[in-house]
Structure formats: structure tokens, C-alpha cells
Amino acid sequence: MASFFSSSTLSLIAFCLSGLIFFLSRKPKSNRLKLPPGPPGWPLVGNLFQVARSRKPFFEYIEDQRRIYGPIFTLKMGTRTMVVLSDANLVHEALIKKGAVFADRPRENPTRTIFSSNKFSVNAAVYGPIWRSLRRNMVENMLSPGKVKEFRGVREKAMEKFMKRLRDEAEANNGVVLVSKNARFAVFCILLTMCFGIEMEEEAVVKMDEILKSVLITLEPRIDDYLPILTPFFSKEKNRAHFVRKQQVQFVVGLINRRRRALENPASDGAATSFSYLDTLFDLKFDSNGGRAAATDEELVTLCSEFLNGGTDTTATAIEWGMAELIENPGVQRKVLEEIRATVGEKKVEENDLEKMVYLQSVVKEVLRKHPPTFFTLTHSVTAPAKLGGYDIPKDTNVEFFLPAIGKDPKLWKNPEKFEPERFSSGEEEADITGVTGVRMMPFGVGRRICPGLGMGTIHIHLMLARMLQEFEWTAYPAASSVDFSWKMEFTVVMKNPLRATIKPRV
Template sequence: MELTDLLIIFSVLFFLCLWWRHLSKIRRGSKNQLPPGPPGWPLVGNLIQVILQRRHFIFIIRDLRKKYGPIFTMQMGQRTMVIVTSSQLIHEALVQRGPAFASRPPDSPIRLVFSVGKCAINSAEYGSLWRTLRRNFVTELITPTRVKQCSWIRKWAMEYHMKRIKNEASENGFIEVMSNCRLTICSILICLCFGAKISEERIKHIESILKDVMLITSPQLPDFLPILTPLFHRQMKEAKQLRKRQLDCLVPLIRNRKDFVQKGENPNSEMVDSLFGLEPNGRGQLGDEEIVTLCSEVISAGTDTSATTVEWALLHLVLNQEIQEKLYKEIVDCVGKDRLVEEEDVEKMVYLDAVVKETLRRHPPGHFLLSHAAIKDTELGGYAIPAGAYVEFYTAWVTEDPDLWSDAREFRPERFVDGDGVGVDVTGTRGVKMVPFGAGRRICPAWSLGMLHINLLLARMVHAFKWLPVPGAPPDPTETYAFTVVMKHPLKAIILPRSYVG
């Protein structure tokens, strides 16, 4: 170890001691206490305890919930985390008192490399920058008029999707669901951003880079002990190299589009066009780096959540042919056996909606929402919530709560037709029974577009093919945890043509 690293370590220990003493005084002197939680070690809090358990964080959270109740605190290094798990408290924080908990906590140094100082809808603090970026996104992508104008993109991508899976089944005898769905949804979102149909090879290249970005920005030790960041210079160097690859990949698309627009050859306005002249308060005009960050955010967030949901839905249709046939019958009753399923058709399909909602309930894309932060010192559930603390909403528990759902572990779409799912609001506005897209001020702005992509893709695939397990290799529903909660072993299935495939 170099002398410089040793000096850094001793300096870190000294400042951590000071910080721990300061934190202890604040806790002893505070009139309103933080929520209860497991006792921690000096300097590192509960961080080492969690690491030594060698279990995924969600299993630790479930155990702590049983012991400490619906709201509790963990001290993860220098990061104070308040974990909220109950339906009532989630609704109170995000909806009833939305502005109070609408901000984001500080980003790690590595995340700041990719967000260009938090110039992104997901990571921006609650304020004028966030409002400007979100308003522009909604106007350019989510309004009914814009969704209809962009239907040609989905038509092109869906047609190519159906032909591709048919060819793959012919060549291999089966198809891998996740890779095909990711490719299709990623191609839709790239085209929505840049207005360009690009090659499959290039789409896969973009997808691969953005997946690497999500992996490298996942929580790491310096996130919890930022004072150790100088010791992780190798990781920071890797992050900067990956950022350069990301820019090299996407900046040409941005500049080509800008040239196209400046020549007046632009029949349709795409999302990236609106960013060229956008000037958020205090930042001036956005540059290529900020535009890369904003477009990457749209592509990454929309691809993983939608593709994961389609894969989980098809898993249950493969395992339960009765549900699959009931869905197929509804589709045929609506469009016949030979007509193509259109976007307006899926809005009429009650059972399709039930299958998708039950998939999102049973397999929420994330077990936690993105971290929230109080904009100032406040309280929740009778406990103090300091400004800047990481407020983590463990929403997966809500979808399993026996007080809210009967037979919660069972996949039963009928519950959304005539059971305990009737009238459930997936946005959480009227109450929290499931919030796959978040709730309140920071709800995913593209949740309705995501639902359209999921419903249309699933309806097209079930209408065209009967989905069956691969003989001798039944699907494995074991979960693993990446950016979203995915199948540990990607779903492979046999398809048998039964209607229009085009």
C-alpha cells in the first residue's frame, strides 16, 4: 500500500470519529427521535453487519420490519437511511405530503459522472431544474397527441419483433423472451428519442453500454462512506472511461439529428429536438453531455422495467395454460383471429389489463423506489426525518401484505376483475396497494407509455403464438436482483403459430 493511501486511511478514521461523535450528540439532543433500528458499530453503523450477513438487502429488510415495525432507521456508514414499509405511511409521505418528500439525496461521485451534476429527471433535486426537465419530457413524449403521432415507431418495432421471434424459433426450436423484448422496447425508445431507425447491431451496442452504466452506478462502498472515495480511484477511472464510451456512442445520433433539424428536413418533432433549445434555470443551454444523460435515462428506465414485466407475464402464461387461453379468447373476441392487434384495441381488453396488473403486483420491477429525501427537517409516523436523509420506500412488502391481498403469493389475474384488485390505483393517488411506478411528485412520468408497450407487446405475442415450456426444461421462477428484479434463468419457450403473425 502506498504512503498516500495510508495517509488517506488515517485521515478518514480521524474524520469519521469526529462525525460519529457529532451524530451521537445530535441524536441525544433531539426532541423527536429518528425511527428505531438495529444498533450499529462505531463509525460504520450497520454497514459491516449487512455485508457480513451475505444475504440480499431485501431479506435483511424483511427481518428488520418484523422486529422494528413499519418504519425504522439504518445507519449505513455516513448514510442515514429511513426505511418505510407500510401502505399508510408510503401514501402519507408520497401523496398526502408529496412536496415534503419529493427531493433526492446527494449522489455518489460515480453517479455524478453520468448525471452531469444531477441533470436528470430521476436524480434532480426537487426544484426548478427538475420541473423544467419533467415538464419538457411529458410535453414531448407522453401527451395523447404525441403518443398517437409516434404510433408508427411501435408499428415498425412490433412487426420486426414478431418476424424475429418467428425466425429464432425456427432456427433454435425455442426463443429467449427477455433478450427479444429488451431489443424491441429499446429500439422503440431510441427511435422516440432520436427519430431514427437504426440497425439491430447498433441498438444492441447502445443497450450494452447503458446496461454497464446501470451496473457501475449501483451502490458501492464509497457511496456509504464517501470519505473513502480517494481509495477507489480505479473505479472512478473506469467510470470516466465508460462515460466516454457512452458519449462516443450517442453524441453522433444527437448531432445527426441536430443537422437534420437545422436543414428543415424534419417532418416530425422528436424528444431530442426539444432539448436543443431548452435552457433550465441556472444552467444555460443544454450541451451534448446533458442531452446524452437525459436520453439515456429514458432508454434505460423504459427498457428494463417493460421487458422484465413482459417476461414475468409470459412465465405465468407458460406455467398456466388456462390463463393463457382465457387471454387469447379475449384478444380474438376483440380483433378476430387474423386482424392485427392495434394500440386502441388493448384499451378495451379487461383481462389483458388484469394479467399485466397482476404481473406488476406479483413481480414489481423494483422492490424499492428510487431514494427520496425530505426537503427540510420533518416527521413521519411520529418520528423525526432529517433533511437529506435517505428515505427508502420498500414497496414490495405492500404487494405481499395479507391485510391488503388475499393469497398474495398466488398469481391470479381474476382478482383485478372481480376480487380484491378491483379499482386499485397503480399510481397510488387514491391509496397504496401497489405502486410499480412510484407515486406522488416523483412518480415515473412515462408510466402510461410503459403500460402501452407492455400491453401491446403481450397481446401481439399471445395473439400470434401459443406459448409452451421447453420439454425437459421447465421455466425456473427464481428471482435475482439486477437493475430490476429479473428471472435468474431467462425464460425460454416454444411457440406454435395460431393466428396473424405479421
């Protein structure tokens, strides 16, 4: 929520248009709903330019409004009404108690829908039969505990490559490594194999990564998402979106066809796995309006891209923040290592060992509480008019859930700014990250739209941190310095200065 506010020309156009239709857009007081409070806005454009004039990241603007208006407030963002929630009880009411009503997704600019194949994906689909079919397939046929275990060998192989990359980089740079870059590459390789069932050459991995990054950049918010009347002024961006989509489809369809050939003739690709996410999609049928055919190639591109995007940056971000905290808190790092050695001895950590490592689990939970990979869940929308916290929530309202306010709420947590895994390992505090029994943190969302990859993502985070600590001693770079915990927004909330660390092999 930032870059599209930069054009003064478009701002002037929008403001002039607001004056022209001001009187047409007014509603009689008797018909007005009791919306949550919020800053008064301008006709038509609402609070758009107030956000721009603040010259602050959207997260900081939300913090300012939260202090003024409380844990539920309204922003008028052009033609959209946005309600922001930052209270655990309100979130639980919306997503658990009234989950079906708050489970939809908002309208999209038509330029955006080319990347979701007209909202044909788990994340983007409207709440209905298509969404249920896609999500059920992903969860039951790919991300269930049993299915995830089928790729244990893929993860073991990727961990060995990950450790080698760290060792090689350290040897070439006097012991210094970049954490996020290496973690991200390892996760991406795992997900590529799980998705397509083929092991790719590094050149293909890099190319795929570049394409998906281009897609995410193209999907960054613009002012015409909120003021569709300005869409004609964005023809250049529209053409760019179609160009990026064409590149994406051409490259990914090549991988899809490679998988088809491997299934027809397993000997044609010796590195192919016996099973992949793509396999579950080839013959998937959908029951909607009397039924529809299997997914087209373009729809398969969308679904595969979603699978990769959903689990790469969030996991790598969690690894970077987690290692930053372990470096800053050497006593915690030492306790995790002691638990690893007590659990596995001299052998390498395997997935089956993770469930025995209670303190490691507490560390990961504390990382996700203090450093959620995103500040907001994906935007929700209501399927019908609803009540929440005594206020009206009209149909099609965009509902945003502000995560840092919940994970660091002093009413919910003791010393919320402190990194203290013992709050969980001692049993003094607890948090169900699924939100079913109550919301105290929600790094993966909660309710019907909770991230389907929660289980797989947490396995990757636990396994990677355990292997990194088992193989190396991690200290700050430069030596004796403090870790800089400032952040910036990219695709996730990353460290402003990418974490560099000095590593030394364990003896």
C-alpha cells in the same frame, strides 16, 4: 447494494476510523431525535458491516429487519441515515399527503454526478425549478397520450420485427426462444427512435445498448458512497467512470448531430421521424437563478440516456415475468387469447384495441403487483425535517420504499402469493397504480416523483403481450416442466434463469 461490501481491507480501515472519531461523533441525548427503530450500529459505519456479515441480498436483509422492527425502521449506512418504509398507509402519507417534503433526491458521490451532468436529469435533479422544467417538458411534450400516439407507426413496425425475430429464433432452435432478450431488443428499438427520431442500424443499436449497460454497471453502489472518507481508495473506479462517460458522450453526441442534420435537411435521412424527444430538448430554456442557457451536448447525452434506461429494462422485465405466469397458468393464457379474438377477430391487435381488453389489463396489473420490476423505487430524500408515523425524519434522510411488502401484503390482498387476474377483472379488488386514491401497489412509484413514462410503459407491455399471445402458443421448456420463479438482481429484478419457452404459431 451488494458488491462494495466485499473488501475486508476497506472494512478494517473504516472500522479503525470509526474508533478515532467515535467520541467526536456522539450527540448529547437531549439533542437526539426520535428516529424510527432499527438495529444498533457501530460508530461511524453504522449498519454497513451488519448488512455485509448477513451474506444476504439487501432485499432479504430488509425483510429480516422488517419482521423485527415493523413497517418503518432506520438503518445507519455510514454517513447516511436511511429510513425504510413498507406500509401502504405510511407510503401514502409520505408521497401523497406530504409529497413536497419527500420529493427530493439524496446527495451523490461526485464521481456519480458526471453521469447525471451534476444532477441535470428528471430522475436525479433536486426538487426545484430545474426538475420542474425537465419533467414538464418530458411529460407534456413527449409522454402525454397525444404525443405517445404520434409514434404508433414506430411501434407497429417494431412489433412486426419482434414477431419475425421470435419466428426466426424458434425455427433455428426447435421452437425454443429466449423471452427477455427479444423483448428487450424490441423495446429498446422503439425508445431509440422515439428519442433520436432516427432509425438505427442493428450495429448502432447494439453499441448503444453496450454503452448504457456499462454506465449502469459503473453506477452500482460502492462503500465510499456511504463513507466518503474512503473515496481516495477508489481512484481506479473513478478513472473507469470518466472513461465510460467519455465513451458515452462521444457515441451519443454522434447521434445527436445526426438528428440535427436530419432537421436541417430532412432528405438527408429518409428514415427520420418528424418528431423526437431530442427535438424538445434543443431549445428548452430553464428558469433558475435568473435563467440559464439551453442544455449543453453533455446534458443532452444525460437526458437521452435517461429516457432510454428508464423504459427498457423495466418493460422487458415485466414482459418476461408476465409470460412466465401465462405459461404456468394456461387457463389465463387461454382467456386472454379468447378476449383478443373476440375483440379483433382475425386482424392483428392494434393499440386502439387495448382499451377494450379488460382481462388483458387485469393480467398486466396482476403481473406488476406480484412482480414489480424493482424492489425499491429510486431513493427519495426529505427537503426539510418531517414527521412520519410519529417519528422524526431529519432533513437529507434517505427514504427507501420497499415494494414487495406492499404488493403482497395479506392485509391488502386476498391470497397475495397467487397469480389471479380475476381479482381485478371481477371488480372484487382494485388498485390505483398512481397512488392518488390510496396505495396498494406502486410499480412505477407514486406522488411527485412517479415515473413519467407510466403511460408509455403500460402501452408497450399490453401491446407486446397481446401480439405474442395472438401470434404464438406458449408452453414451458422443457415440455411439461414448471416455471422456475426464482429471481436475481441485475438492473431490475429478473428471473434467475432467463425464461426459455417453446412457441408454436397459432392456426
